[in-house]
Amino acid sequence: MQGFALYPFDPPGDIAALRADLRAWLAVNQPQGDVVAQANCWASFDAGFSRALGAAGYVGMTLPVRYGGGDRHPLERYVVIEELLAAGAPVGAHWIADRQTGPLILRYGSEEQRERYLPGIAKGELYACIGLSEPGAGSDLAAVRTTARETPDGWRINGQKIWTTGAHFSHIMLALVRTEEGSERNAGLSQLLIDLDTPGITIRPIIDMAGHHDFNEVFFDDVLVPHGALVGERGQGWKQVTAELGLERSGPERYLSSHALLVALIDAAGPDPAPELATLIGELTAEMWALRQLSMSTAAKLAAGEDPMVEASVVKELGNAFEQDMPRRVQAIVDSGWDDEDDLAKLLRALLIASPSFSLRGGTREVIRGIIARGLGLR
Amino acid sequence: MSAAREMLCDTARAVFAEAVTAGIAPVEEAGFGLLLVPETENGFGGDWGDVNAVLQIAGVVVPDLPVAELIAGEALQPAATVSLMAGAMGQALSLSIDHVNTRQQFGRPLGKFQAVQQSLAVMACEVRAVEAAAAALASRLDAVRLDVIAADFEIAAAKLRANRAVGVVAAIAHQVHGAIGFTEEYDLHRVTVPLMRWRGAHGNDAFWAARLGRQVAALGGRGLWKAMTARGA
Numbered sequence A: 001m002q003g004f005a006l007y008p009f010d011p012p013g014d015i016a017a018l019r020a021d022l023r024a025w026l027a028v029n030q031p032q033g034d035v036v037a038q039a040n041c042w043a044s045f046d047a048g049f050s051r052a053l054g055a056a057g058y059v060g061m062t063l064p065v066r067y068g069g070g071d072r073h074p075l076e077r078y079v080v081i082e083e084l085l086a087a088g089a090p091v092g093a094h095w096i097a098d099r100q101t102g103p104l105i106l107r108y109g110s111e112e113q114r115e116r117y118l119p120g121i122a123k124g125e126l127y128a129c130i131g132l133s134e135p136g137a138g139s140d141l142a143a144v145r146t147t148a149r150e151t152p153d154g155w156r157i158n159g160q161k162i163w164t165t166g167a168h169f170s171h172i173m174l175a176l177v178r179t180e181e182g183s184e185r186n187a188g189l190s191q192l193l194i195d196l197d198t199p200g201i202t203i204r205p206i207i208d209m210a211g212h213h214d215f216n217e218v219f220f221d222d223v224l225v226p227h228g229a230l231v232g233e234r235g236q237g238w239k240q241v242t243a244e245l246g247l248e249r250s251g252p253e254r255y256l257s258s259h260a261l262l263v264a265l266i267d268a269a270g271p272d273p274a275p276e277l278a279t280l281i282g283e284l285t286a287e288m289w290a291l292r293q294l295s296m297s298t299a300a301k302l303a304a305g306e307d308p309m310v311e312a313s314v315v316k317e318l319g320n321a322f323e324q325d326m327p328r329r330v331q332a333i334v335d336s337g338w339d340d341e342d343d344l345a346k347l348l349r350a351l352l353i354a355s356p357s358f359s360l361r362g363g364t365r366e367v368i369r370g371i372i373a374r375g376l377g378l379r
Numbered sequence B: 001m002s003a004a005r006e007m008l009c010d011t012a013r014a015v016f017a018e019a020v021t022a023g024i025a026p027v028e029e030a031g032f033g034l035l036l037v038p039e040t041e042n043g044f045g046g047d048w049g050d051v052n053a054v055l056q057i058a059g060v061v062v063p064d065l066p067v068a069e070l071i072a073g074e075a076l077q078p079a080a081t082v083s084l085m086a087g088a089m090g091q092a093l094s095l096s097i098d099h100v101n102t103r104q105q106f107g108r109p110l111g112k113f114q115a116v117q118q119s120l121a122v123m124a125c126e127v128r129a130v131e132a133a134a135a136a137l138a139s140r141l142d143a144v145r146l147d148v149i150a151a152d153f154e155i156a157a158a159k160l161r162a163n164r165a166v167g168v169v170a171a172i173a174h175q176v177h178g179a180i181g182f183t184e185e186y187d188l189h190r191v192t193v194p195l196m197r198w199r200g201a202h203g204n205d206a207f208w209a210a211r212l213g214r215q216v217a218a219l220g221g222r223g224l225w226k227a228m229t230a231r232g233a
C-alpha cells in the first residue's frame, strides 16, 4: 500500500477543446426544465437525447470505426462522461450499453454479435440491461439458478432475473446463466446475449420507493435463443462478469450523480455564504476533488490494461459515502420544507430518497469492503 | 517513480534512520535543505513530487524533527504537512494490517473476522484518499512552479481532506490494535500522535473549510466544475 502514486491521467488530443465542444453542444441540446432529472442522471431516460448524443459522436466512442464507433481513447470517453454527468444530462437510456455491454461485446463477443449490436449501441439507439441478480442470488451472485440448456435448436432458458434496471426499455440483456447441468457456485456459468423480444420472456415492473419504474422482474419460460447468443467462452461466465463489474465501479458516476445538489447548494448560499454553509461547501468540495483524482487515476490504470480491482472499489466506497452524506448534511443545515418547490428543496428530497440505493447497486457496501480487505491481504 | 526519486528516497530512509537518535543534524548535513534549490544555484533541483516522497518517509520515521521546515518556506507548510500525514497514515495502515494478521484471538488471526476486515477497508479508503490528495497537490504545485496562490484551491482541499481522515484513521488503527497499541513501547503512537498534532497545525478543518467554501461560493454552482476541470486534466 505504501507509496501509492496517482497514475497519470493523460488522454491524447486536445482535451480542453473536447470539453468546450461538448459544453457548447449541451448548451443547445440538453433538455432544460426538470431539475430533478439532473440528479442521479444516469437513471434519467430520454431516447431523443441519447440518439442526438450518438449522432454527435459521444456514444460508443471507444468502439472501432468499422462498428460505428469513434476509435477514441478510453480517457477521451472518460472526459466526455464526466462532462455529461456534471451537467446532469439524461444519459440513462444508453448508459449501460455504452459503459459496459458494448465494450464487453467487443472484447468477448463473436464477429456476428459485434456486427449485429455495436452499430446500434454507438448510435445511442440500442439499449442494454444487466441480468445478474435473482431472487436467491443477490450479494451471493454465485447462487444464480437460471438455466440455459443446449439443444439442437439453440439455448433453452428457464428462470428469473430481478432488479433488472431498464429491462422494460432495453433491446438486449446480457445475462449470467447456468449452462452446465449439475454445476455449482461459480463454475458452469456462462453469459448469454438475449434479444428481449424473444417469445417466452415476461417483464414486470417493480416500482421503487421514489415511485419510479426503473427496475424489473424478468421471467424466462422455455425461451429459445440461437447458439450464437453465447458470449465469450462457455463456462467462463464468472470470470467475464467479475471483469465487467470492475469496469463499472470506478467511473465518475460514483461521485457526480448528485452534483446537481451541490450546484444548487452553492447557488442558494450565494457569493457571500453564511459561515456554516461555507464550511459545508468547503468540505464537500474537498471530498469531491479527492474522489476525482482517485477516479481519474483508476480510469488511467484501466486504460493502460491493468486490473485495479481494489482502487475501483475504493472509488465506489468513498463515492457512495460522499453522495449519501451530502443530502443528509445539506438537510441538517439548510432550512428547507419537504414540499417546497424550489430547486434545492426538490433535489434534496429526490436525493434523500434515492441515496439508500447507492451502496446497494453495483455491489453492496459490505461486499465492496470485503474486496478491499482481500486486497489488503486479510482473509 | 523515477530512478532519481528512488535514489532520493533511499538516501532519505538512511539519513532519517540516523536522525532518529542524532536529531536534525544529519538531515542538514545530507543537504535536504537544498532539495528545492535549483541546480544552477548548487541545489538538488528537486520538485514538489520529490518533496512529497521525502516527507512521506519523514512522517513515518522522524515525525518530530523539523524536516518540512528545513525543505520549504512558511507558505508551503500546509502542503508539506499533507505529505507528512499521508506517510504517517500509510504507516498506521501497515502496522494495523500486520497486527491483525498475526494477533490471534478465538483461535484465529483477528484479520479473519469480518468486522475487523470491514474496519480496515474503511481505513484503507481514507489512506488512499489522502495519498491521492498529496500526489494531486504535488502535480499542481509543480505545474504552477510552487506558486501557493495559484495552488490555493488544491492546498485547501488536500489539507482539509487529510485533516478529516485523521479521525477515522487514528481511531480504527487504535481499535484494531487493542491495548498493545496504547503502550509507549509499541510504534503505533509514533504516527498517530503526530497525526493528531498535524490536524490542528497549519490550518485545522474549520480554517480550510471556510476558506475553500468561500472560494467556491464565489465561483457559483456551475463555476465549480468549470474551475476544477480548468485546473487540471
Ligand SMILES: Cc1cc2nc3c(=O)[nH]c(=O)nc-3n(C[C@H](O)[C@H](O)[C@H](O)COP(=O)(O)OP(=O)(O)OC[C@H]3O[C@@H](n4cnc5c(N)ncnc54)[C@H](O)[C@@H]3O)c2cc1C
Binding pocket: A129, A130, A131, A132, A133, A134, A137, A138, A139, A140, A162, A163, A164, A165, A166, A215, A357, A360, A361, A362, A363, A364, A365, A366, A367
Ligand atoms: C437501484 C438498483 C438497481 C439495480 N440494478 C440491477 C441490475 O440492473 N441488474 C442486476 O442484476 N441487479 C441489479 N440490482 C441488484 C443489486 O445488485 C443487489 O441489490 C445487490 O447485489 C444486493 O443483493 P440483495 O439486494 O439481494 O441484498 P442481499 O444480498 O440480501 O444483502 C442484504 C444486506 O446484507 C448484506 N450481506 C449479504 N451477504 C453478506 C455477507 N456475506 N457479509 C456481510 N453482509 C452481507 C448486504 O451487504 C446487504 O447490506 C440493483 C439494485 C438496486 C438497488
